[in-house]
């Protein structure tokens with residue numbers, strides 16, 4: 001197996017351009033883990049090492065790995081109708097049923113879905129639909145999209161342009177126009193920005209209910225209510241990006257459910273299919289849908305080959321059935337409380353742990369030089385903890401943007417107490433190992 005790892009690693013280095021990966025590091029070390037299977041909260045690699053997937057891979061494998069029921073559903077669907085188009089006058093049953101199911105579970109009166117293959121496409125779709133909507137409503141000047149300064153919305157050109165995290169925007173030297181970034185937890189800053197830009201030029205405001213990739217920032221109580229009322233006051237569409245927070249991740253069906261507000265549009269992906277198929281989408285409110293029905297002429301000239309992919313939609317329907325049948329949203333809430341308690345215990349034991357926070361099964365642990373002053377180390381230590389944790393059998397992620405030094409966690413929603421204790425224990429050991437090595 002060691003030999004097989006080396007052979008594959010060498011092909012990987014030669015031919016595989018990895019997403020969000022340091023090319024230098026890939027060339028120097030090759031992939032660390034070449035995964036071959038997964039079951040529940042665990043992944044196993046080609047060398048036979050098993051690790052807890054403390055991130056549900058990319059915040060997406062909500063129902064856990066290795067679900068035969070899903071494989072069976074995909075097999076049956078592929079055998080009968082693997083793919084057909086949803087353009088023009090064509091449709092298919094899984095896409096119709098999934099759109100109807102989403103209307104049942106989504107916040108507020110979100111009632112119609114445009115399907116995509118993932119979160120970035122969903123974001124680009126949302127911006128285009130929002131702008132097209134204002135064109136239909138006779139307000140074509142409304143084209144600006146306001147997003148938050150530490151947001152992450154994906155890597156398509158529109159999604160990159162909306163992403164507040166600067167390193168993602170600086171990766172390329174030409175972005176889409178008409179995007180503005182506002183301070184992330186200040187409703188007042190949003191109001192000022194709208195006034196400054198001119199309300200008649202703003203199409204929409206977009207936010208993640210809990211910021212994930214930007215370092216796991218949880219909005220203060222009342223924040224989204226104020227945002228909702230500012231958007232209403234200026235007639236601006238409120239879009240939530242539930243790509244990470246949707247489908248039970250935070251202990252409610254959708255992240256925004258914690259805040260007692262509903263958006264006009266919602267982007268989703270990841271947990272809708274728990275990663276078993278590539279699927280995402282944008283939902284729009286019934287009011288918007290009615291306006292579209294009345295005002296739209298000709299063709300809605302936006303559509304992906306895989307919009308409404310029957311196999312992906314069948315997989316998503318089964319995924320949602322499992323989520324509900326096994327009460328996994330409630331489990332996310334209960335296990336999320338255990339995870340946070342575990343973090344607090346580690347905080348009391350380890351000298352380099354500062355703030356800890358969580359909402360459902362999204363959690364963060366900050367590394368600091370000084371617990372009292374919250375001063376950070378000159379060089380971040382979270383990546384070292386990630387490496388120590390991986391050696392000990394736990395996968396987690398570090399966030400070091402904007403001087404942050406944070407570990408983030410999002411284990412599968414199927415995690416049980418025993419597995420949670422193991423996660424916490426490995427994390428504590430990994431932090432201790434790093435702490436001990438600090439001169």
Ligand code: PLP
Pocket residue numbers: 117118119120121123152153154155208212213241242243244269270
């Ligand atoms: N929006 C949010 C909030 C995300 O976290 C992500 C990915 O992590 C995306 C959009 C982009 O999704 P995708 O990688 O499926 O294109």
